[in-house]
Amino acid sequence: MATGTRANGRGAGPEQDTPTIAVIDLxxxxxxxxxxxxxxxxxxxxxxxxxxxxxxxxxxxxxxHLIGLIAPDRGHIIIDGEDLTQSDPVRCLALRRKFGMSFQEGALFDSMNVFENIAFPLRRHTAMTEGEIAARVRECLGLVHLDGVELKATNELSGGMRRRVGFARAIALQPEILLFDEPNTGLDPITAGVVNSVIVEMREHLGVTMVTITHDMKSAFRIADRIAMLRSGRIVASASPEAFRSLSDPYIQKFLAGEPLEEDVA
Amino acid sequence: MSAEPEAVSRAGAFLERVGTNGIHLFEEVGRFFYILHTTIYWAFRRPFDGREWVRQMVRVGVDSIPVVGLTAMFTGMVMALQTYRGFERFHAEGYVASVVALSLTRELAPVLAALMIAGRVGSSLAAELGTMRVTEQIDALYAMAVEPVQYLVVPRVGATTLMLPPLVAFANGLGIFGGYSIAVGLLGANPVNYWDKTFQYLDLNDVFSGLIKAAVFGLILSVTGCSKGFFTTGGAEGVGRATTSAVVMASLVILVSDFFLTKILF
Structure with missing residues (x-):
């Protein structure tokens, strides 16, 4: 493992060749x-x-694990050269500031409306005035192509809109790393397509590092620079989308074609 | 011969159940003290969320006035009625006022108010935090580098602990008034005499120890409610379970700790 020596390389400083995220033997x-x-x-x-x-x-x-919501039994998670698993709670919070995360069902605060949801991290972490916050909220909603929903309650939103408000909230603080948890699950194909293009656009606009998990291969090919397959608790393959398509592993071929495995059928 | 292995396996099953319940109890106690500890840890760190504190104090304090007031008033009324009937038998009606005042301030007002608040507030804390947990809103807070214990638990526990003593002071007043109205209005006691006897044997110490009890009960019921909610698992059903057991646990712990507090304080 090339990163093995980096496990105790805290404070080395982020360099261009340093991986933003390194997970070691988790x-x-x-x-x-x-x-x-x-x-x-x-x-x-x-x-x-x-x-x-x-x-x-x-x-x-x-x-x-990447954002420290779950502590590993063993292994290291290195974010910009700093080991998340070795950090105290206060340092952990500071490291999380680098992240924006979008949750499966949006995880919007249901006690707040859309505007307040997106303004929440800004109010919490910045000294922005109300005017600046309002401008930033509009900007973030514009990036995910939602206008005029600021005053809606979160339970008035459709599934696709909830995801996109979740994206807007995740990018509000201009994070360096964006995490997407199943951005397409439970959406119809057209809405899923919209969500995919929003993700691609966000990436072009923001130039951030992105980690997405999904079981939707269409979405994966659309947004990925590199695709990895997680199976039996390990990363069993990792390749660019083109190379991934031509991997010979029978499980991956079945997965791509959406066919059942013999062991599942039997 | 065959009865013996059956008895052994029955004993085994019994021991297993004892063990499982014992572990479960340890887990509950551990979670309670974890929340208590992290609440204290985060209570004195920035940022201080004054608006949320006020909101919670209104929710716990102001909104509970009717239920606590009614409980205390009728308790005082019943106390007067019962003690009058009893004391009448040995011509000690004159002491009804003292008994009502002492038992209310020392025991009944703090315990009954705490039990009512456990039902009203403890359950809603568990339901609110539990719902936030199962819909990933608590994870979203972590992901936004906001410590959920600091943002959610600290103001709720703080507000409940601070608001219980004034609520109990209010309950003391209404309870004594309830007793007075029954003794004077219904049973024909002398109003001046009743008023004198109310304060004749009542020490400031009686009132203060009742208020200290109230604060401790407030801490117990809010930490129980929050820890039940915070560690909820299993979706909507889990939230229901957490809510019920928050009330049951808080009530039991209040009654048990009442004994020890009384032993220490008097």
Whole structure:
């Protein structure tokens, strides 16, 4: 593992060749069931990295490790040269400022309207005036192609709109890294297409590093620079979209074609 | 011969249940103290969310006035009625006022108010935080570099702990008034005499220890409610379970700790 020496390289400072995110030998089990069994991955600065895999293989668990929502049993998560797993709670919060995360169902605060949801991180972390906050909220909503929904309650939004408000909230603080948890799940194909193009556009506009997990291959090919397959708690393949399509692994071919495995049918 | 292995397996099953429940109890206690500890840890760190504190104090304090007031008044009325009937038998009606005042300030007002607030506020804390947990809103807070304990739990626990003593002071007043109205209005006691006897044996110490109890009960019920909600799992059903058990646990702990507090304070 090339990054093995970096595990104790704290404070080395982010360099151009330093991966923004490095995960080293990550293990996690829940109630005796091993979900992650030695995951290794690196995401370069500005890269759009997509992790695919079947339901229940631990994609969400892996994503939540990256931002410190779940503590690993073993292993390291290095963000810009700093080990998240070794940081105290206050330092952890500071590291999280680099991230914006979009959740599966949006995870919008239902006690607030759309405007307040997006303004929340700005009010919390910046000294912006109300006027600046309003401008920033409009700008973020513009980036996800939602206008005139500021005063709507979150329960008035459709599934696709909730995701996009979630995106807007995630980019409000201009994060360096964006995480997407199943951005397309439960959406109709057209809305899913809209969400995909919003993600691609956001990337072009913001130039941020992105990690997306999904089981929707169409979406993966659309937004990825590199696709990795998570299976049995490990990253079993990682390649550019073109190369990924031509991988000979029978499981990946079945996954791409949407065909059942023999063991599942039997 | 076959009865013996069956008895052994029954004993095994019994021990297993005892063990499981014991572990479960340890987990609950651990979570309670985890929330208590992190609440204290984050309470004295920036940012201080004054608006949220006020909002919660209104919710716990002002909104609970009717229910606490009614409870205290009818308790005072019943106390007067019962003690009058009893004391009448040995011509000690004159002491009804003292008994009502002492038992209300020392015991009944703090405990009954705390139990009512446990039902009203403890349950809603568990339901609110539980819903936020299962809809990933708590994870979203973490992801936005906002410590959920600091943002959600600190103001709720703080407000409940601060608002219980004034509520109990108010309950003391209304309870004594309830007793007075029954004794004087219905049972024909001398109003001047009743008023004198109310304060004749009442120390400031009685009132203060009742208020200290109230603050401790407020802390217990809010930490219980928050920890139940914070660690909710299992969707809507889990939220229901958390809510119920928050009220049951808080009520039990209030009654048990009442004994020890009384032992220490008097």
């Amino acid at each position: 293990w996690k089990s829940f109630a005796g069931r091993e979900v992650l069994r030695g995951v290794n991955l690196e995401v370069a600065r500005g890269e759009s990295f997509v992790i695919v895999g079947g339901s229940g293989v631990g994609k969400s668990v892996l994503l939540k």
